[in-house]
Amino acid sequence: MELPEPPPCTVVGKEEEELLKQAFFSWAEFSRFFDKWCQQRLVMFSVKNSTRVARSPWAGVPPLYRLIHVLKYSYVLLVCKDVHSPNQPAEWSCQPSCPAFITLKLSPLRDRLVVSECQLTHSHPACPRRFAYHFRPGHLLANACLPVRMTNRISKQFVAPDDVRRLLSYCKGPDHGVLDALHVLEGLFRTDPEAKVKLVFVEDQAMVETVFFLTSRTRALLRRFPRILLVDRLPALQGVLDLLAVLCVDGAGRARQAACCVARPGTPSLLRFVLVSLLQSAPDVKGRVRCLTAGPEVAAQLRAVRQLLPCARVQICRAQGLETLFSKAQELGGASREDPGLWPLLCRLAGASSYAAYSEALAELRAQGPDAFVKYFDHNWAPRHDMWVRFRAYEASRDLDACALVRGHRRRLLSHLSPSHSVAQCLRDLVAMQWADAAGEAASEG
Ligand SMILES: [Zn+2]
Incomplete structure (x- = not known):
């Protein structure tokens, strides 16, 4: 017409x-x-x-x-x-x-x-x-994809295989990668109907904001080794995604991925969201976590994390803490990698194996460090020294090189991720990595 x-x-x-x-x-x-x-x-x-x-x-x-x-x-x-x-x-x-x-x-x-x-x-x-x-707000976006009443209703809930199938049947087009992401989840459920998946949509828009998932295999791992958890967070991966993985440490001291979350960059309180989802997926783990090691950003969500894991020490990964401290010193002026003073001093501070060694290094920093940086340090890091200085670390994790474990995990993760710009592709790579891990385990056991 x-x-x-x-x-x-x-x-x-x-x-x-x-x-x-x-x-x-x-x-x-x-x-x-x-x-x-x-x-x-x-x-x-x-x-x-x-x-x-x-x-x-x-x-x-x-x-x-x-x-x-x-x-x-x-x-x-x-x-x-x-x-x-x-x-x-x-x-x-x-x-x-x-x-x-x-x-x-x-x-x-x-x-x-x-x-x-x-x-x-x-x-x-x-x-x-x-x-x-x-x-209907968002109808211009939804028209092309999914009705927002559906995405609003299902958002922030765990989805079952049937939910994903229903969403797929409503999906009108490939917009915003929602269709692709749903296909990945459908595939995940086909192999593992017991997988736990939580989807968050941008409110009033058919656009995926966050996807949390864990497989039945990694949930079993988490239940078996809940004592020490590590958080690997890759902010602004390829500039378009935040990725957060929770790792548990097995009997042999290896880091194993327990749960994974992909989000749009800058999603607030991502760590809290992931921990809440993790505990909902395996409620019996809550009281058994003794130590959680995360990046320095954990300080901002400390109260929430402590509430969620009441029996756990919350620690900042030393290497990440050092990186943050040093880049702050550079930002405030008066520090460079070539500067012989500051970097080794910060390393001594973080690695102090006794209170005396820590105090000594601290006195040195206050005497020699650039004023603005010392002020920043005294305000933000000194009061929390029990979260990042070695001698205060949770005993069972003291000799565990959390940083090396996280780095190792990250290397493996990055080798599995394709240079893509979509939540769906990232999800596809993460799920594939899960199957590769499962196959590897089955081979080593068989
Ligand atoms: Zn009119």
């Missing part, structure tokens, strides 16, 4: 003018903006016509390839939804509909979406009741 040409924009009002100035660097950005814009005006628009970026002849050219997913459309016509209430006569719908429309187009530089035309005068008054009933 040929669509009638939208009427020409004869009068450009103030509102139109404002909208024509807008530019958006992603479809998601436009969608979020437009939700708010509609909510302020109690109006509803729907996509009447659109052209996907993927259909453009230049879409396969590498630097622009990214835009296929980010900008999604090269052309979108939004028209007023003009939903009439049920008590209006049926012939009402045959009347010419509201002329309000908005056209969004790819900018000439093809790096953003701009409002190219709009007509915002409606043929009907705004109706708050109708709006409240019909308006």
Whole structure:
């Protein structure tokens, strides 16, 4: 069916003018903006016509390839939804509909979406009741993928194999990698129906924010070796993902992956979320964890971590602590790797095997260290020395080189991850790594 040409924009009002100035660097950005814009005006628009970026002849050219997913459309016509209430006569719908429309187009530089035309005068008054009933935030994003009422309902819960199948059956397109991620989870459940998986969606958007998972094999490992847990956190992996793994230490002193979590970068309180999910997956472990070693960021979530693991000492991985301290010293000025003083002094401080040795190194730091850094140290690190100085470490973990274990795990992890930019691909690699570990174990046992 040929669509009638939208009427020409004869009068450009103030509102139109404002909208024509807008530019958006992603479809998601436009969608979020437009939700708010509609909510302020109690109006509803729907996509009447659109052209996907993927259909453009230049879409396969590498630097622009990214835009296929980010900008999604090269052309979108939004028209007023003009939903009439049920008590209006049926012939009402045959009347010419509201002329309000908005056209969004790819900018000439093809790096953003701009409002190219709009007509915002409606043929009907705004109706708050109708709006409240019909308006769904995130519908522009969800339309392309999953209904947000579904993603909101399932978010932050453990999902069963049936949930994943149901989500897949509702999935309308490959947008935002949700479909890919769900396929990976479907595959995980096919091999391991007892796997524990928690999905978090961005609120009101069909976009995966965080995925936590553990297999039945790693849960058994965790139950067998719950005493010492290590946290390996890779922030901003490839610039687009945060990855957090919890490791347990087996009888032979090897670090074994117990649970894994992939998240959008900067997801707040990720460690807390992972620990909560871990304990929900294996509740009997809670009172049996004696020591948790994590990166320096654990200090910010200390209260929550202590509440979750009441019987555990919470420690900062020494090597990571040293790195943080040294880069802070560089940032505050007055420290470089070539500077013979500071680095070995910090190493002596962290590695002190007695209180006397620690005090001695501390006195030296206060006497010789750059003022700004000493102030920072006294405020942030000295009061927590029992979390990162060697002589205060949890006994069974004192001679355990947590840093080496984490580094070893990380090397293995990075060798399994493909250079990808999506949650789904990362998830696929992590699941594959699980199967490789399981196969390796079976081979060594058989
Ligand atoms: Zn209208």
